[in-house]
Amino acid sequence: MCEKDRQSRKEGRINHSGIKCMCCKTVFDLASFAAHSDNRTQRPSATIFLSDGRSLLQCQMQMMHASKQKNFPHIRLKGDLTQHQSDTICSICQDGGALILCDHCPSAFHVTCMGLEDVPEGKWFCPSCRCGICDHSEYNHDVEQFTKTTMFSCDQCEGEYHVGCLRGERLQQLGSCPNGNWFCSKKCLKIFYHLCELIGKSNPTSAVGLSWTLLRWGSNDNSDLGRFALEAMAEHHSKLCIALDVLHECFVPMTETRTQSDLVADLLFNKESELKRLNFWGFYTMLLEKGDELVSVATFRVYGDKAAEMPLIGTRVLYRRKGMCRLLVNELEKLLCSLGVERLLLPAVPQLLQTWTTSFGFTQMTSSDRLELSKYSLLSFSGTTMCQKLLGAAKTVSGVPADTYEDIVSSSK
Numbered sequence: 001m002c003e004k005d006r007q008s009r010k011e012g013r014i015n016h017s018g019i020k021c022m023c024c025k026t027v028f029d030l031a032s033f034a035a036h037s038d039n040r041t042q043r044p045s046a047t048i049f050l051s052d053g054r055s056l057l058q059c060q061m062q063m064m065h066a067s068k069q070k071n072f073p074h075i076r077l078k079g080d081l082t083q084h085q086s087d088t089i090c091s092i093c094q095d096g097g098a099l100i101l102c103d104h105c106p107s108a109f110h111v112t113c114m115g116l117e118d119v120p121e122g123k124w125f126c127p128s129c130r131c132g133i134c135d136h137s138e139y140n141h142d143v144e145q146f147t148k149t150t151m152f153s154c155d156q157c158e159g160e161y162h163v164g165c166l167r168g169e170r171l172q173q174l175g176s177c178p179n180g181n182w183f184c185s186k187k188c189l190k191i192f193y194h195l196c197e198l199i200g201k202s203n204p205t206s207a208v209g210l211s212w213t214l215l216r217w218g219s220n221d222n223s224d225l226g227r228f229a230l231e232a233m234a235e236h237h238s239k240l241c242i243a244l245d246v247l248h249e250c251f252v253p254m255t256e257t258r259t260q261s262d263l264v265a266d267l268l269f270n271k272e273s274e275l276k277r278l279n280f281w282g283f284y285t286m287l288l289e290k291g292d293e294l295v296s297v298a299t300f301r302v303y304g305d306k307a308a309e310m311p312l313i314g315t316r317v318l319y320r321r322k323g324m325c326r327l328l329v330n331e332l333e334k335l336l337c338s339l340g341v342e343r344l345l346l347p348a349v350p351q352l353l354q355t356w357t358t359s360f361g362f363t364q365m366t367s368s369d370r371l372e373l374s375k376y377s378l379l380s381f382s383g384t385t386m387c388q389k390l391l392g393a394a395k396t397v398s399g400v401p402a403d404t405y406e407d408i409v410s411s412s413k
Contacts, residue, residue, distance in 0.1 A: 009037035018292070019048075029292035030056070043231065060234040067237065074281060075272070077177055078151040078160060080141040081105045084274045087258070091126070091277045092370065094382040102126040104137055106275045115371045127375035128158075128276055132184065133165035146176050155181045156188035157304030158282055159375070187305045191339045195284060195302070198335075200232060205288070205331055210295065212331050215240055215285045217270045240268050243285055243297045250314030254381075264312065267299055267379070276377040288328045295319045296328045303376045307388075308336050309345045311379040329360060337391050344391060345373075347384035362387040 012019040012033060019033045020026070028036055034044035045056035084106045089096050092113035099108040100116075103123040111119060114126075125137035131151065139151035139162065148164025161184055166172045183189040198214040205212055215236050247264050254263040256278065261271075266280055273279045280301075288296040298313040310332065315324045336344060345365070348356045356362040365386045380386055 031292060043235070045235065046231070057231060057234065060238045061230070063241070064234045064237040067241075074155070076152045076155070076182060077143045078139060078141075078153070079143045081274055087275055087277070089257075089382075091377065092374065092380075094380055100124060102129055104129040104139075107277065113370075114374065115367070128377055129160065130375070131162045131165055132159040132375075133161060133168075136162075146174075150177075152177065152182070154184035154188050154304075156183055156192045156282070156302065157306070158377070159184055159304070185304070187340065191302055191304065191341075194339060200236060202289070203331075205327055207327055209290055210327065211289050212328065213239075213287045213289060215243075215287065216283070217268065239287065239294070240285060242294050243287060244268055246294055246297045246316055247312060247314050249317065251312070267312070277379065279377065280379075286328065286332055288324060288331075296324045298328050298332060300332060301379075302336070302339065302341060305340045305342060307343050307345055307373060307376060308341045309376075309378050311347055311381075313346075326360070333389075333391060341391055344389045345378060346387055347378075347380040348387050349381075349384055353385055353387070356387055360389070362389045 010033065011022045012028070013022065014020075015027065018027045018029050021028060021033065021036060026036075030044045030048060034047055043057065045060060048056045050056070050059070081104060086101045086106050087108040088099075089108065090099060090110045090113055091107045092109060095110070097110065100111055100114070100119055101108050102125055104125050105128075107126050107128070109126065111117075130137050131139075138149065140147045140149040143150075146163065148162065148167065150163045151160050152163075153160045163174055166174060181192065183192060195214065195216075199216055200213065202211045202213050217236070217240060244265055247268075251264065255261070256263045256266065258275065258278065259266075259273075265271075266278070267283055268285055270281050270283055271278075272281045282301045283299055284301070286298045286300065287294055288298075294316065296313070296315040296319070298310055300308055300310045302308040310329075313325060313328065315328075333344060344362075346356065346362065348362070353364075357364065365388050369388065370386055378386070
């Protein structure tokens with residue numbers, strides 16, 4: 001319909017391939033159908049209506065509100081996690097057996113996976129529970145009191161830091177928990193800032209007719225968002241639901257034993273958890289699209305400039321063996337290089353290990369490599385082999401002014 005006079009411009013019928021125009025019998029995607037009716041808009045779903053009078057955008061909004069994927073405020077301050085049930089599998093290899101337990105969080109590990117010869121005596125803390133400056137683990141559990149031993153995490157690399165250590169190193173003089181986002185360094189802020197700028201935008205690839213889009217469900221309270229932001233969220237939600245269908249098509253069902261939930265859905269919709277290996281707040285979803293049609297999906301998380309992980313990548317059956325996976329990986333590697341990230345990690349299943357190492361340039365990680373990155377809660381699966389690829393890390397991040405870090409930190413205090 002025309003946005004001004006609400007008169008019908010074109011009529012069509014939805015089929016498996018798109019919208020078939022009644023006048024010319026051509027099948028269009030949403031944007032092309034809107035353009036075909038001389039109704040050029042950035043949000044074609046708002047001007048395409050079903051026979052019952054609802055716009056496609058209204059349908060998307062209803063789907064989003066009816067879904068179980070809710071957003072909650074991100075918890076940055078580290079509170080008392082000792083009351084939570086300890087994990088029953090190793091956070092490194094994802095297998096069970098005899099495990100040592102962290103005395104601060106529910107995480108569990110094999111002695112050998114942590115590079116230890118024997119079970120530690122007394123209290124033991126996992127690498128991700130240690131301050132990124134002093135490497136000590138004791139902290140103030142009371143989130144109501146902001147002291148020098150209060151510990152909180154960076155919104156990008158997810159590293160944890162004591163307030164006193166930040167003050168002592170003269171990195172940041174914090175008198176209270178920051179409002180909004182907080183970052184441990186300029187590098188982390190620039191990465192976060194750049195990724196946020198890309199969310200929801202279509203970007204060309206080296207292949208004609210194919211583009212990639214970055215999405216992230218996030219974990220913010222959206223009750224005060226304006227209409228246009230909610231409409232964008234509804235469209236993102238719809239795309240993530242389609243991405244979930246694609247990954248379900250590519251992988252066997254993955255039900256997490258601890259939560260009895262769909263692990264892939266938890267990942268795509270950034271579900272948080274007190275258990276670090278199930279905390280997916282930092283993940284992004286990268287879509288490879290042909291018009292409005294979803295071709296391939298990859299999930300990734302960036303741990304500052306040190307490493308990024310890509311635990312899941314899948315291509316629709318219709319587009320397999322056509323180089324779509326390689327194209328998406330190449331675009332992700334370009335993005336990570338522009339962010340200055342040093343390496344990309346992924347868990348390879350046995351039947352694809354040779355493909356990743358010979359065709360994509362990855363190498364199997366050694367035990368020492370994995371131990372070096374043990375402070376990062378990398379998502380892996382039982383029976384997989386963790387691989388890595390060193391990237392040509394760029395020195396600068398495009399489009400981010402040098403004074404951005406100071407401006408944002410000041411506004412978030």
